[in-house]
Amino acid sequence: MSRVMDKLLACRFRHPDAAVRLFCFPWAGGGSGYYNNWGKLMPGTVEVYSLRLPGRETRLKEPCHKTMEALTNDISTTILPKLKDKPFAFFGHRCKNGYLTSVGEFICYFYSMGAFTAFEVARYLQKWYGLQPQHLFVSGVSAPQSPLRYQKNRQPVFEMSEEAFLDYIRQIGGTPEEILQNKGMMKLFLPPLRADLELLDAYNYQIPDSGPELSCPVTCFDGTEDRDHDLDAWAQLTSHSAFQKTKLPGGHFYLLDKNNQQTLLKHILQTLENI
Template identity: 40%
Template sequence: MSDKFLNCLFSKPKAKFALICFPWAGGGSNFYAQWGKMFPEFIEVCGVTLPGREGRFREPCSTDTEQILQDTCTALINRYPDRDLVFWGHSMGALYSLDTALRLKALHHKQPVRMFCSGISAPHAPERKISGSRVSTMSDSDFIEFLKKLGGTPEQVLSDPEMMKLFIPPLRADYVMMEGFSSQIGSEPPLSCPLHIFDGEDDVKHNLKAWEDVTSGETTTQFLPGGHFYLKEPSNQSYLISHISKSLE
């Protein structure tokens, strides 16, 4: 299970921390797995690979949120029974990482020692309540219009019919899966780990303040130059890797 879900290109058996990176909608794990060579030896990096992507491309994309969360937790516990876990998630990956953290705590009495969430409003924020049709009921053309309004998907992808044939199945599956993320945030924060929140200066405005309700631990917020995929810029990528590393020293 862990071999399918967790893509680790640079194994570090003596690392104290396992940095688990959750994909954005339609994304894979290789972008993050490459980070492993840039982190110090005390941090091992794994990208989460969902069905239908990269090494799992022969599997059908899944919209079963419950099964995905259960399988993710099982993979993490099997591979890292004693390692300190650190979660990073951008856009959909932030919501996915939070639901995984809540499930881990409920089922295994374990939570990340630190979390990094990026590029999206907190799950319980009013901004996350998208009006109109659910993605699961949209036609392909309506779904493409939905993506255009939402922002974040490169225009060269949206305007290329052949590319969209490849991207629509995982993108649609992920947005349907997002409809299943519950992330129940009550009057008391469900987590206690420190939480660092990042966003692109030129991205659409997100409700980052609401992320503070997720944890009783320290929270910080920082903006970096760029739009929704600011983290792909080499300078921002280097900054994030340095920031995460220093926070774990």
């Protein structure tokens, strides 16, 4: 891979003879760590790439993107060479709380970064290059045009002071207080988290009068015990008739359960094998 592409794409388990590539989009404030192991769990027919965005991991010193448009442009143009010679698919998960993983990656799962970014990159590729994923997988989130994705009566993140932002993270819950009190850790992980949340606060999408911009199949996953999500609204974003939704036992982070992860990956694999 080129140097620029190598910064963005992480692929721990190479499968050069794979029939299809699966690109996994991180959640708000997140990195490539969780999805990297998917390559080990998939057969050689699928090569898994996890995106590593500016402002985190090995790109810590790079400025985070301020708008969805800039983020989408960067991702799309960088991964383009990987999209021309083989079929590809996208996976994105929404997150709504926060904690620190054992590998030192801060996960915020309050916003729909992964799913929305995957959708926006698919739109961009279709508009400018006539390319689409063979399948768009989204998880744990209402469609971007659905009123259910908006929080009412909440101060925008960009207006929050540092203290107010930390209080906001506390209110969301799930982040141990000892982590919030660790100034060194927060100095490292809060900037990309805040940048992503500001970006998503400003993100808005409406289906154009001409109709859906995608024509690829869409599959939605969700946890049975998670809050209500408008999954059906994702069907409005594609002209393809093959829309599916699957719920697995558990809350928002149902996919961290090993049995659920196995079921999820089996479903994705079966879908990709039919491409």
